[in-house]
Amino acid sequence: MDGYIMRKTQTRNTKGKIIAAAWKLFYEQGYEDTTVDEIIRAAQTSKGSFYHYFSGKDALLSTLAYLFDEKYEELLGEMDESMGSFEKLIYLNNELFTMIEDSISIDLLARLLSTQLITRGEKSLLDRNRLYYRLLRQIISEGQEKGELRADVSVGEIVKIYALCERSFLYDWCISGGEYSLRSYSQRMLPMLLADFRL
The missing domain is CATH 1.10.357.10 (Tetracycline Repressor, domain 2)
Incomplete structure (x- = not known):
């Protein structure tokens, strides 16, 4: 049970970090000028994690x-x-x-x-x-x-x-x-x- 809760929290944290990083970059430099690679760097995650949650x-x-x-x-x-x-x-x-x-x-x-x-x-x-x-x-x-x-x-x-x-x-x-x-x-x-x- 504890493992499940930890995985769920980690999933939420990773997804949340990607979302927060993306919207911060969208606000600072505009949607068109923000790349997926920049979002990944700002979220301090991997490309695999990004594409696990989002198609693009x-x-x-x-x-x-x-x-x-x-x-x-x-x-x-x-x-x-x-x-x-x-x-x-x-x-x-x-x-x-x-x-x-x-x-x-x-x-x-x-x-x-x-x-x-x-x-x-x-x-x-x-x-x-x-x-x-x-x-x-x-x-x-x-x-x-x-x-x-x-x-x-x-x-x-x-x-x-x-x-x-x-x-x-x-x-x-x-x-x-x-x-x-x-x-x-x-x-x-x-x-x-x-x-x-x-x-």
Whole structure:
């Protein structure tokens, strides 16, 4: 059992290192100017390991959701448990959008969103097994149990609206070329959009 856990952790660490290195390089020097060899060097892994997880550089475009979930995992350890459920949702959004604004180029975000529109296969942003969706369901369920959020609307419906709002902000930010602060705009607007769910 311990061997299995170690292998799983090592797999996650290797894959995570490749993804983190790739997106850092994409941000610093652009997607087109980043090579697989540079990603391998930055991740301190081998070519065999890279191709074990990814068929090529293009396959990394759909991994941004993985990077987002890594951020959520980090935030889980930092989130103040005394916050109400509504405040937790706003906090998660603010922290994620801060990360996006500071370290993900608009061009790459737009590429991810466009691949999600045309792909017939896995749509990583909609994967209900992602930590993102599990965390949202947990926070909203707790909020309903504590009487902080409306219980006459299902957990799934509130999760869907929240995720829809976030994707809408990201899409608009991309098509407007980042002419405004994603984080600041969302800080102002998201509480208003979700206000009807709050008790």
